[in-house]
Amino acid sequence: MSAFQGLCQHYKQLSHFQHLGAICGWDQAAMMPSGGNAARAEAMAELALHIHKLATAPQLGEQFAAAEQEPLTSSQQAQLREMQQSWQQATVIPDDLVQAKSLAGSKCEHAWRTQRAENDWQGFEQNWAEVVNLSQQEAQIRAQATGTTPYDAMLNLYEPGTNSASLDVLFSDVKTWLPDLINQVLHKQSGESCIMPSGTFAVAQQKALGLDVMKLLQFDFNHGRLDESMHPFCGGVASDVRITTRYDEAEFVQSLMGIVHETGHARYEQGLPKALAGMPSGQARSMGIHESQSLFFEMQVGRSEGFISHLSGLAKNHFSGANSELLSQQNLQRLYTRVQKDFIRVDADELTYPAHVILRYEIERDLINGNIKHTDVPELWDQKMQTYLGLSTKDNYRNGCMQDIHWTDGAFGYFPSYTLGAMYAAQFMAAMQQSVDVNDAVASGDLTPIFNWLAEHIWSKGSLLTTDELVQQATGETLNAKFFKQHLQSRYL
């Protein structure tokens, strides 16, 4: 067996344990009763430690050196590059820190599920202090090893190849035109009226509607499922993708589009190269590219007139007793493109969303770089919300800094992916339109040409290319904000 083959076998083994963790993690969020958490957290911490041991196995260094001397195809070279990168990121963190962060994160996240509802910042803060402390330790170790700032080192876990300097360029661009655009759109929309959902939309019917929409989006139900959790996510493994939503019987609008969003993540996973299943090069390219797929589904396709026309028809089938004007294409279009300065990121519209992300980016960057304390966060949140969106979150933790799951288990550096994803999605759509009649495909109800383009240019590539190479090959240029700006202007003005 060559050194390269030995490495592949090792990473395949590692992927089997990641598989078990992905399913048990999904279960923890979607199925597990509360009393099961203590034992589950211990088991998950043990697994995280074991995965970390495999990812940092001492023989890997020599095997990488030997594999570099072997004749490899370009695909194998990409495989080696991804394995080495994941090895470098894993080896710098000591075992006890990995286990401590996993335990503290599980504990904090689990308690947060009830604490958020109770607006209990005091309780949350006590658990979160340790999560922040351990995340800062992690970031400092990573920064020393790679010669970056602590925050940039965390950023690279989710978005390899980017850094605060380039985010500052992209986000500064957005800041030059976004506030004006939001105000212009608010002015334009002030004369439009929407019918808001009223009455009851039973969970069973919402779920049936969601499943119909997933079929329209060609979700493969032989390799995945739809369930419920407090915070919607896409989990599981590529051969068995688990997406979740949460239902509110007072309305169906949020959950329905949430399902469209998660289906975008899911189809990326389902479309990854099967021959590389379990291999680092067979995985999704980055969190930003992952989000580009969910936002391509949710924003580029999902909020198009043609798609909302389908949603309108399906919603009328499932909510036969509801106001038909509420469910009309025009009204749903207005509901789904209504711009509003509001508190909650996951409920935010396409236009104000970047403001939510930039706020989080600035806070987590300063927190992880050690420039602020975790107890400063509520006040900073309040200040920035007032500056960017004119809203105060004073004493309103549940709708302020306690609203997201990400920070509860230390996923600092993740938030920028959302706005990067929106930018990638707009750039992909512009490129796709050069060869695909997107409006026609959506109108016909057979979206296959759209999915074929995504499968060819994004999904099937896994991590064989770097992010810059992927975007360059798919769109002819690297990421910039102009397509995003054009998209927003064209849709909202």
Next chain:
Amino acid sequence: MSAFQGLCQHYKQLSHFQHLGAICGWDQAAMMPSGGNAARAEAMAELALHIHKLATAPQLGEQFAAAEQEPLTSSQQAQLREMQQSWQQATVIPDDLVQAKSLAGSKCEHAWRTQRAENDWQGFEQNWAEVVNLSQQEAQIRAQATGTTPYDAMLNLYEPGTNSASLDVLFSDVKTWLPDLINQVLHKQSGESCIMPSGTFAVAQQKALGLDVMKLLQFDFNHGRLDESMHPFCGGVASDVRITTRYDEAEFVQSLMGIVHETGHARYEQGLPKALAGMPSGQARSMGIHESQSLFFEMQVGRSEGFISHLSGLAKNHFSGANSELLSQQNLQRLYTRVQKDFIRVDADELTYPAHVILRYEIERDLINGNIKHTDVPELWDQKMQTYLGLSTKDNYRNGCMQDIHWTDGAFGYFPSYTLGAMYAAQFMAAMQQSVDVNDAVASGDLTPIFNWLAEHIWSKGSLLTTDELVQQATGETLNAKFFKQHLQSRYL
């Protein structure tokens, strides 16, 4: 750290991986779409291999020797005994055989889910050949190590301390009176009429009824759930017990009592000693004792007049449109104690059930001891069914030898536990009645005194006692068939 403490830490670690396997195994049966199976089977095989490595870690032999020299309490001595026994059982099997059996078993079980419905013996037999072959290899290795027959070695995995010789004594006793008793009861019941369920019993209502019955039986929903799977089982972990059922909208009777049965298993798990969680001595004593708890719930309590009166009331609440005579106490009592010679073990009544078990016991004993081939099984099944119950299963594999999940993944030696469990349950009930007014507790709807007795004498003991000690301390004598016979005569004649 003492050698004993080191051992406890090691087995705690092992239990964390068993936790992940239990949850992913539940998921595989209750949640996973079919297309997820190939990757899951690989991940589960990897986990089985890892668990086997931990269970056979080379340093354990020395640690056991050192721990034997340390001053231990009697509880610690029981702990050491259980750890040593599980180590001995694990060490004799080579790693590659463990992995091969897990893979072959997963493959066979998964295909069986569709093959059974299609009566596809040819397809099943091709996968099953390898499962039988690997199980025979395993049994031979175990037999050589313990100086028993191959089948007795397998039997000891599920029912430590028993063997074919003692089963033959118990089952011979049963054979002397069971056929006559069945015929007497059939004659007696021939004059009684039952109203059979007709119409539709929606799954949602059946599930709501099942949940109500689980509440009556004091199932702890903070530490468990109810779901659906093709073959009902009790899985998960003690802190999070997952029970399943399968619904048939044409009737509710089977599923309802199935839930009572699985709730018995679940409460045993939920009642195991929390201080010993994850330790070998904190686990359920044996499969026979486990089954004694499910059958105590299903047969001893569940089919009593008082309990069926509750079922009748609850069923009337949930099926308000159904025939009230169908749901009357008297009619449900007749349905639940109706004796019939039929094909399916899981649907069999209390009286004919032992015949189904004895048939399987005789076949698997001869198969594992190498006296018959796996291709002989359908014909032997047909012959024995004709002898014991007067029914032919010729060409009817789905209702013959393909009806059970157990053999599909090589769980040979398990079946006798069912009838041992029925005998233990009858013996426990006789002992309990000496201090608890069981009928009064059931009639009142507060079954706490019954559960307190079980918790004190069975659940809280875990594996601290041997099976014989447990039964002796709880009932004053070791297992014999007389209480089972008295129970059946008293209920059915």
